[in-house]
Amino acid sequence: MSLSLDTPVTFLDPYNADPETEWRRLRELGHLVPIELDGAVRTWATADHATAERVFTSPAFSKDPKHWAAFQQGHIPEGWPLLPLITMKSMLNREGEDHTRLRALLAKAFTPRRIELLRPMIEDMAGQLLDSLETADGVVDLRRQYAFALPMGVISHLFGVDADTDRDLLAAHYGAVISSQSTPLQVQHAQAGLGQVIGKLIETKRTHPGDDLTSALIAARDGEDRLNDEELVETLLLMLFAGHETSKNLITNAVRSLLEHPDQIAAARSAATAGWSHAAVEETLRWRSPIRVVMFYYATQDVWMDGVLVQQGEPVLIYVAATGRDTARFGPDAEEFKPDRTDAARHLSFARGVHYCIGAPLGRMTASIALQALFSRFTVACEDLSDLTEEWTYASNSVQALPVTLTVMAPV
Numbered sequence: 393m394s395l396s397l398d399t400p401v402t403f404l405d406p407y408n409a410d411p412e413t414e415w416r417r418l419r420e421l422g423h424l425v426p427i428e429l430d431g432a433v434r435t436w437a438t439a440d441h442a443t444a445e446r447v448f449t450s451p452a453f454s455k456d457p458k459h460w461a462a463f464q465q466g467h468i469p470e471g472w473p474l475l476p477l478i479t480m481k482s483m484l485n486r487e488g489e490d491h492t493r494l495r496a497l498l499a500k501a502f503t504p505r506r507i508e509l510l511r512p513m514i515e516d517m518a519g520q521l522l523d524s525l526e527t528a529d530g531v532v533d534l535r536r537q538y539a540f541a542l543p544m545g546v547i548s549h550l551f552g553v554d555a556d557t558d559r560d561l562l563a564a565h566y567g568a569v570i571s572s573q574s575t576p577l578q579v580q581h582a583q584a585g586l587g588q589v590i591g592k593l594i595e596t597k598r599t600h601p602g603d604d605l606t607s608a609l610i611a612a613r614d615g616e617d618r619l620n621d622e623e624l625v626e627t628l629l630l631m632l633f634a635g636h637e638t639s640k641n642l643i644t645n646a647v648r649s650l651l652e653h654p655d656q657i658a659a660a661r662s663a664a665t666a667g668w669s670h671a672a673v674e675e676t677l678r679w680r681s682p683i684r685v686v687m688f689y690y691a692t693q694d695v696w697m698d699g700v701l702v703q704q705g706e707p708v709l710i711y712v713a714a715t716g717r718d719t720a721r722f723g724p725d726a727e728e729f730k731p732d733r734t735d736a737a738r739h740l741s742f743a744r745g746v747h748y749c750i751g752a753p754l755g756r757m758t759a760s761i762a763l764q765a766l767f768s769r770f771t772v773a774c775e776d777l778s779d780l781t782e783e784w785t786y787a788s789n790s791v792q793a794l795p796v797t798l799t800v801m802a803p804v
């Protein structure tokens with residue numbers, strides 16, 4: 393039987409209740425599988441590393457929704473909650489000159505060399521957060537109080553979001569936008585809320601420019617006219633979201649994975665080099681990716697892939713979290729968490745091609761500092777690692793909370 397989007401063969405669970413079973417099912421069904429989301433949107437999906445890599449890098453695919461036939465023809469319900477994210481006019485969903493122009497405005501601030509200069513600031517921030525957790529009594533939610541607080545603090549510092557209340561509002565609104573539980577009305581409300589916080593930020597920085605990236609973007613907008621008002625807002629929306637959500641998941645997933653493999657923590661602590669946290673971060677990116685799926689890459693022409701015809705205008709969803717467990721790419725032990733493996737960095741968690749994550753050096757460094765600071769100071773224990781609830785969203789791959797007790801380690 394030839395596969396087609398007219399007859400989806402499966403769907404994705406909006407609540408991500410059993411990710412590993414879902415990945416295996418998709419892979420068993422084929423390299424490219426027609427699926428349905430929320431009973432409303434049909435797309436090809438791949439959980440296969442090689443196929444995903446081809447989609448990320450092939451000129452026959454574009455992130456620009458102007459190539460999405462079903463959307464252009466009005467077949468996607470207006471209130472479909474994920475629509476705003478997929479159609480926003482930031483670099484993420486643009487191609488060609490527009491993509492290059494928007495990405496160039498920020499690329500220099502995110503090179504590995506520039507990011508390395510932030511190390512002392514991030515180490516200080518991690519230390520302060522751990523100071524406050526040391527005095528907390530009993531169980532703390534490591535996800536909210538550390539894995540969220542650190543990257544949100546870092547990206548807010550870079551973009552000049554000073555007030556804690558604004559950071560919390562941003563997090564709550566972004567959470568509602570990507571949640572599978574949100575109604576279209578709640579998404580609309582959250583979007584309006586985001587617009588208000590970003591609008592206030594632009595207003596403040598326009599009247600009181602500072603040494604931050606929001607002020608730099610405004611200068612590019614007002615002085616050299618390299619981005620318009622809508623692009624300014626959507627670039628800030630993208631950066632403040634991507635800058636904390638993914639790193640929050642990365643830190644949470646790394647701590648969770650290490651707690652599930654206590655031998656790895658012991659090995660790491662006894663390691664002579666400081667490279668262990670870097671290796672743990674890389675293996676987490678492969679084994680328990682912070683991102684569940686990347687939506688969408690649209691075929692700009694008819695493409696035959698793996699014996700399947702993806703027609704011009706059809707979307708492909710890349711199941712990034714599954715590609716890291718692909719035995720064809722990572723060998724027979726792909727299902728095992730092994731920070732000492734040498735091929736982890738071939739994962740697709742930061743994508744490939746022109747949309748390769750601009751924040752990869754920052755995400756990697758923040759998570760590595762977070763692990764180093766946490767495990768060199770505390771013994772971390774979680775009472776029931778099998779009782780954690782996954783995030784209810786297609787976008788992220790993490791748990792809702794990570795309750796742990798922290799005990800200060802005696803000096804060696």
Ligand code: HEM
Nearest residue numbers: 483484634635638639682741742743746747749750751755
């Ligand atoms: C730490 C974990 C992170 C992961 C796993 C991650 C993952 C990704 C992925 C998969 C993409 C490509 C999406 C696509 O092709 O549609 C991407 C793009 C992007 N990421 Fe990240 N990201 C992370 C951290 C960050 C951080 C810290 C920032 C901001 C400072 C950031 C900003 C961006 C931006 C702006 C893009 C769009 C790039 C473009 O379209 O040219 N990311 N990221």
